[in-house]
Amino acid sequence: MNVEEMNQLENAIEEIVEIAKKFQLDFYPMRYEICPADIIYTFGAYGMPTRFSHWSFGKTFHKMKTQYDLGLSKIYELVINSNPCYAFLLDGNSLIQNKLIVAHVLAHCDFFKNNAHFSNTNRDMINSMSSTSERIHNYEYEHGTENVEKFIDAVLAIQEHVDPSLFRKYNHHQKNEPANIEKQSKGKTGFEDLWDLEQNQPSEESKKTKTPEKTEKKFPTKPEKDIMWFIEEHSPILEDWQRDILSMLREEMLYFWPQIQTKIMNEGWASYWHVRILREMDLTSAETIEFAKLNSSVVQPSQHTLNPYYLGLKIFEDIEKRFDREKIFEVREIDSDTSFIRNYLTKDLVEDLDLYIFEKQGREWKITDKTWENIRDQLVSSRTNGGFPYLVVKDGNYKNNGELYIKHEYEGLELDLKYTERTLPYLQQLWGKNVHLETKIEDKPVVFSFKDQKMQRRFL
Amino acid sequence: MSSSFIVSREDWSLHRKGYQDQTRHQEKVKEAIKQNLPDLITDESIILSNGKKIIKVPIRSLDEYKFRFNYNKNKHVGQGDGESKVGDVLGQEPAPSGAGKGEGAGDQPGEDYFEVEIDMEELETMLFSQLELPYLKPKEKDLLKVTDIEFNDIRKKGIMSNIDKKRTILQNLKRNAATGQPGIHGISPDDLRFKTWDDITKPQSNALILAIMDTSGSMGSFEKYIARSFFFWMTRFLRKKYEHVEIIFIAHHTEAKEVTEEEFFTKGESGGTICSSAYKKALEIIESRYSPENYNIYPIHFSDGDNLTSDNERCTKLINQLLENCNMFGYGEVNQYNRSSTLMSAYRNIQHPTFRHCIIREKGEVYKALKNFFSKPEVG
Numbered sequence: 001m002n003v004e005e006m007n008q009l010e011n012a013i014e015e016i017v018e019i020a021k022k023f024q025l026d027f028y029p030m031r032y033e034i035c036p037a038d039i040i041y042t043f044g045a046y047g048m049p050t051r052f053s054h055w056s057f058g059k060t061f062h063k064m065k066t067q068y069d070l071g072l073s074k075i076y077e078l079v080i081n082s083n084p085c086y087a088f089l090l091d092g093n094s095l096i097q098n099k100l101i102v103a104h105v106l107a108h109c110d111f112f113k114n115n116a117h118f119s120n121t122n123r124d125m126i127n128s129m130s131s132t133s134e135r136i137h138n139y140e141y142e143h144g145t146e147n148v149e150k151f152i153d154a155v156l157a158i159q160e161h162v163d164p165s166l167f168r169k170y171n172h173h174q175k176n177e178p179a180n181i182e183k184q185s186k187g188k189t190g191f192e193d194l195w196d197l198e199q200n201q202p203s204e205e206s207k208k209t210k211t212p213e214k215t216e217k218k219f220p221t222k223p224e225k226d227i228m229w230f231i232e233e234h235s236p237i238l239e240d241w242q243r244d245i246l247s248m249l250r251e252e253m254l255y256f257w258p259q260i261q262t263k264i265m266n267e268g269w270a271s272y273w274h275v276r277i278l279r280e281m282d283l284t285s286a287e288t289i290e291f292a293k294l295n296s297s298v299v300q301p302s303q304h305t306l307n308p309y310y311l312g313l314k315i316f317e318d319i320e321k322r323f324d325r326e327k328i329f330e331v332r333e334i335d336s337d338t339s340f341i342r343n344y345l346t347k348d349l350v351e352d353l354d355l356y357i358f359e360k361q362g363r364e365w366k367i368t369d370k371t372w373e374n375i376r377d378q379l380v381s382s383r384t385n386g387g388f389p390y391l392v393v394k395d396g397n398y399k400n401n402g403e404l405y406i407k408h409e410y411e412g413l414e415l416d417l418k419y420t421e422r423t424l425p426y427l428q429q430l431w432g433k434n435v436h437l438e439t440k441i442e443d444k445p446v447v448f449s450f451k452d453q454k455m456q457r458r459f460l
Numbered sequence: 461m462s463s464s465f466i467v468s469r470e471d472w473s474l475h476r477k478g479y480q481d482q483t484r485h486q487e488k489v490k491e492a493i494k495q496n497l498p499d500l501i502t503d504e505s506i507i508l509s510n511g512k513k514i515i516k517v518p519i520r521s522l523d524e525y526k527f528r529f530n531y532n533k534n535k536h537v538g539q540g541d542g543e544s545k546v547g548d549v550l551g552q553e554p555a556p557s558g559a560g561k562g563e564g565a566g567d568q569p570g571e572d573y574f575e576v577e578i579d580m581e582e583l584e585t586m587l588f589s590q591l592e593l594p595y596l597k598p599k600e601k602d603l604l605k606v607t608d609i610e611f612n613d614i615r616k617k618g619i620m621s622n623i624d625k626k627r628t629i630l631q632n633l634k635r636n637a638a639t640g641q642p643g644i645h646g647i648s649p650d651d652l653r654f655k656t657w658d659d660i661t662k663p664q665s666n667a668l669i670l671a672i673m674d675t676s677g678s679m680g681s682f683e684k685y686i687a688r689s690f691f692f693w694m695t696r697f698l699r700k701k702y703e704h705v706e707i708i709f710i711a712h713h714t715e716a717k718e719v720t721e722e723e724f725f726t727k728g729e730s731g732g733t734i735c736s737s738a739y740k741k742a743l744e745i746i747e748s749r750y751s752p753e754n755y756n757i758y759p760i761h762f763s764d765g766d767n768l769t770s771d772n773e774r775c776t777k778l779i780n781q782l783l784e785n786c787n788m789f790g791y792g793e794v795n796q797y798n799r800s801s802t803l804m805s806a807y808r809n810i811q812h813p814t815f816r817h818c819i820i821r822e823k824g825e826v827y828k829a830l831k832n833f834f835s836k837p838e839v840g
Contacts, residue, residue, distance in 0.1 A: 001469060006469070009467060029464050030466070032467040032468070033470065038478060038479075039475055039478075042477055042478035053477060055481055055485040058485040058486075059485045062482045065478070158526065160526065301539045306538070307539075353539055354539060354540040354541065354542045355538070355539055356540055356548075357535050358536055359535045359536065360553070364549050364550075365552070366547065366549050367547065375537055378536075378537050382536070382537065388527070389527050389528065413529045413534050414533045415527060416528050416529060416530040419526065422523070423526055437527075
């Protein structure tokens with residue numbers, strides 16, 4: 001990019017910022033960085049320019065870069081949730097491509113800044129990740145690259161199992177430990193148990209079986225969703241450096257979580273705005289055509305997998321049609337993908353978009369359902385917990401032997417059994433003792449146990 | 461206004477993280493290949509790739525495992541072009557061994573095979589590093605000399621084309637430093653250094669391998685596949701590691717005949733099995749063309765063990781005769797279902813130190829068989 005092109009880009013950005021502000025978009029100061037392809041793809045693979053090193057990122061990078069080299073896919077931009085907000089533009093983008101991207105990115109930044117689910121995210125994560133990376137690098141010197149890598153392999157296998165709830169602040173050394181149970185059960189006002197009712201409604205069955213051992217200390221007192229945290233706090237075998245890595249990687253996951261949770265909304269929001277901003281601009285006819293092409297390639301529907309850009313855009317447009325523009329600002333502030341779809345995906349929209357449910361029957365993938373409520377609910381369930389199975393620590397002292405008992409809160413979606421069997425050894429590596437995972441196969445409860453280096457499967 | 465954004469363009473050329481981790485990943489891929497050698501060597505894509513330099517091999521162990529849902533057993537939401545209806549078929553699972561991917565299955569996680577490109581040469585080096593011909597003896601009459609040259613010496617005189625630039629410059633630096641004018645200048649004939657070579661001679665003995673394969677009707681496609689995989693790698697190994705080795709191919713059912721390499725690997729026959737015919741043929745060949753005085757001889761026989769029962773005793777006798785003339789006799793039995801009363805039950809009683817046998821029940825055991833036949837005798 002030469003000086004003149006750079007000036008053109010700066011002028012365009014100035015104009016776009018002006019229009020975006022008129023539309024009431026509210027964003028952080030922006031830092032645009034022009035990068036060559038391999039750098040953009042590095043950031044794409046790592047999720048952040050400063051992230052720690054690991055072979056799995058190298059694998060992703062290689063895959064993405066190869067696809068780019070073969071002309072199969074192209075990332076035009078990358079934007080970081082931070083203040084100031086960093087956006088990376090691919091060197092070689094045309095001016096009109098950059099205009100679209102700059103507008104798109106501004107709306108992303110508005111979303112980062114204003115959506116409630118991002119309210120707890122660390123806006124200085126670029127630096128935090130950089131120091132994490134450095135610390136991990138130092139641990140490699142201290143404890144050997146291979147040891148550190150092996151440990152990170154294990155942590156990455158369970159990294160999604162954190163508790164991202166907005167209102168729960170983890171107070172180390174206080175929560176969910178056996179020592180506190182007595183205090184709690186005696187109670188100060190006698191009404192504390194009411195607080196638990198909502199989260200911890202015991203089913204009829206478990207009530208019966210559990211009554212006799214009520215006096216026994218339970219650990220954790222309530223099923224613990226944050227497995228990463230639980231292991232960091234209670235694993236008997238971790239060394240300090242390992243706890244440190246676990247804790248840092250958990251922070252990274254908590255940082256990324258809102259992005260996982262709002263993929264459809266965030267992309268829909270950005271697409272909604274880049275269209276409207278570009279409409280306000282004075283484009284040449286050649287630019288208009290290129291913009292139309294580019295825009296349709298971004299939001300084009302695709303079979304089998306839903307294009308989040310397209311679905312999100314359509315829902316936002318529909319909300320605006322049915323309510324008003326103010327309403328879409330409200331939605332971008334308080335919703336996440338699950339509530340967004342549950343509340344705003346309507347019958348008309350499902351039919352209009354020609355959505356359907358498909359599944360495998362025999363060897364064929366078939367459309368099996370077009371009932372709009374089922375489609376909506378299926379979409380919601382696929383986005384629940386970021387699309388990951390909901391697992392909780394049920395017992396951290398199973399069999400009174402310090403073994404770890406994890407339960408999959410089964411809601412009709414079966415686990416990939418092969419992957420389950422390959423992941424449990426990682427969990428065991430982190431916990432140090434035998435580990436168990438309860439789930440359901442064909443609606444029958446089953447427990448996978450990784451005991452004494454052997455995998456067992458047992459129906460209950 | 462203009463302060464609310466900054467556009468910059470830095471020099472990223474030193475940012476190599478992606479490439480570094482990519483290299484680490486590739487190292488891990490190589491480790492995985494090493495660990496998967498037994499599975500890989502019976503992989504059809506490799507055996508069929510004969511001649512290609514770079515081959516693709518499937519690796520499984522580099523998945524990033526995590527708890528996830530079973531894609532195949534769950535429902536998904538898709539989008540049509542406006543006319544979709546219940547019952548429409550979106551795609552089919554690819555046929556079990558077919559190479560093509562079904563439309564619908566394309567984006568499913570499923571079995572995540574990771575295809576890796578590897579140099580055939582490299583794979584062979586890994587594979588053959590532990591293999592060698594056992595009991596190899598120097599044969600007096602025809603002691604062959606392998607001549608090779610090795611550049612391993614430096615001299616002050618030599619041919620200009622063999623000049624060692626690095627050492628010459630070093631010498632020049634040293635001399636200039638000694639005279640108080642450090643740097644590279646004024647290279648004199650005194651500085652010149654030349655590489656020179658030595659002749660190395662390694663004695664190598666002649667070896668003859670008799671590859672004997674049962675091609676009778678009872679050898680099913682699995683049995684043939686295993687036997688051929690074994691012989692495929694055996695011939696590659698022998699030709700890569702030994703310069704003077706001859707391989708004779710013998711196919712047999714009720715009678716045996718000497719065949720060409722191509723016939724050996726491609727032709728199927730049928731009929732009953734009389735293994736002694738092959739052993740007789742082997743003895744004949746040894747007697748008429750390859751004297752044990754000049755050759756290290758290794759007959760290797762693969763069969764499913766389904767021999768005419770009355771023939772077993774004759775076979776045992778002939779093997780003993782062969783053993784007297786040969787360095788080693790190897791018998792491999794492909795026995796998928798653990799049948800009893802096979803040739804192996806007769807051969808178990810052969811108590812000769814250079815008789816080696818091996819049973820293969822599944823594809824992964826071909827490498828084990830190679831190692832079994834082509835390894836140093838255990839001491840003690």
